[in-house]
Amino acid sequence: EDALKKAEKFKLKQASKSLNRNSSLESETVQASAAVTTALFSKPQKITSEYPLRVSFILDSGSDGHICNDFSRFSNYYSKKSTAVAGSGNSEILGYGTVFMRISTGLFQLNEVAYIPSFYTSLASLIRLQAAGISLNTDRLYFYCRENEYNELKLSSTSIFSAKNLSLEKTSTLSDTKKWHERLGHPSNKVLQKVLSNQNKNPRLLPKEIPECESCKLAKATRIVKRKQPTSRATRLFYRIFVDLFSLPVSYNNKKVALLIKDDFTKIIFFYPLPNSTSSEIIRCFDSLQNYLKCQFSLEICVIHRDNDVALQKEYQNFITKHGIEDEPTAPYTPAQNGSAERSGGVISTKARTM
Known part of the structure; x- marks a missing residue:
């Protein structure tokens, strides 16, 4: 009986050792598999574009x-x-x-x-x-x-x-075009065509026509103005001048209004920064320019083309009557008719804000 008990204990001990050995091998296999998987797919410290299957x-x-x-x-x-x-x-x-x-x-x-x-x-x-x-x-x-x-x-x-x-080989469809148009912040069709052509090297895959975005139609709408030219153009220096008055950011010497005078014949511009937009300040600039032209070139201003600014009222009327100058006001609420001076004023005000 003692011998049988010893034999059974020996068998149990051998079976236990075999079981431990197998489980140890399985654990090592799982750990090795996990290490390989982690090395392949966990976040690396540095990914190089030289890996042949990176784009696959x-x-x-x-x-x-x-x-x-x-x-x-x-x-x-x-x-x-x-x-x-x-x-x-x-x-x-x-x-x-x-x-x-x-x-x-x-x-x-x-x-x-x-x-x-x-x-x-x-x-x-x-x-x-x-x-x-x-x-x-x-x-x-x-x-x-x-x-x-x-x-x-x-x-x-x-x-x-x-x-x-x-x-780089994906076909550009109208849905792709709309997607890139929205991603890039609603650029023009010319910019969008250039982006799509850089993405797709085959021009036959590009859409022939790009429909205009509805949001762009509403947000980028501008007023169409027909700028009718004067019936007669100036035939000499300072025969006709264009006048525009606009505000600017306050300068270091407290100037916050600008008077722009543009010659119709030579397109030369006289720029007068002013502390305010009162009639007296504007008339002072007209007198200064009139005296300068008369003294230096023996010229007289004949026509003043202007918009309906509130500063150009009673004193201005007295000035042009005194000097025999013809007045050409624009239609009410239509500054576009004073386009020559308006465009120059817009360029100058933009440059001034930038600098």
């Missing part, structure tokens, strides 16, 4: 979701931060969207693709493909999806997982 999609039978590391491939993208577990490490997901891959039959669409820029390569989940009705024939190495009982669509395995940068 790899079929992954263990991933439960599609992953892409190139933001330029996304459309319908939205930000939603979360964490993806790869092996024993974690990678940050910045958002989700739709990604198109070019295959032999056209474009292959992947939905709800996670954007993880830290991944070395992009992944297509076999689980997600099978859930969408796309299966892998492991014997002949092609993908197929059954549309009905008799027909099946074959997708070549080599055409999906290409090592080219597919984002």
Whole structure:
């Protein structure tokens, strides 16, 4: 009996040692597998563009979701931060969207693709493909999806997982054009055509006409003005002058109004900064210019073309009556008829604000 008990104890001890040895081997295998997975897919310290599969999609039978590391491939993208577990490490997901891959039959669409820029390569989940009705024939190495009982669509395995940068080969459609138009802050069609041509090297894939954005029509609408030229143009220096009065930011010497006088014949401009827009200040500038022209060139001002500024009222009327000057006021609330001086004033005021 003692011998039988000793034999049973020996068998139990041997079985226990064998079990511990097997579990130790399994643990080492799992740890090694986790280390390889973590080294491949966890966030690296430095990702180089020399990795040959960085711009490719790899079929992954263990991933439960599609992953892409190139933001330029996304459309319908939205930000939603979360964490993806790869092996024993974690990678940050910045958002989700739709990604198109070019295959032999056209474009292959992947939905709800996670954007993880830290991944070395992009992944297509076999689980997600099978859930969408796309299966892998492991014997002949092609993908197929059954549309009905008799027909099946074959997708070549080599055409999906290409090592080219597919984002440069994507066909530009009207929806892509609208997307880039909104992303770039509603630029003009000329700028948009240049961006699309830089993305797509094949001009035949570009849309021939880009419809105007509805928001641009409303936000960028401008008033169309027909600027009728005067019936007679000046035939000598300072025969007709254009006058405009506009405000400026207060200068260091407390000047906050500017009087601009432009000669119709030579387009020369006289600029007078003023402390205020009273009639006395404006008449003083007219007297100064009139005396300068008379003394230096023996010239007289004959016509003053102006807008209906409130400062050019009673004293101004007395001035032109005294000197025999013809008055040419614009129509009420139509400063565009004084276009020559208005445009020059706009340029000067913009430069002044800039400097």
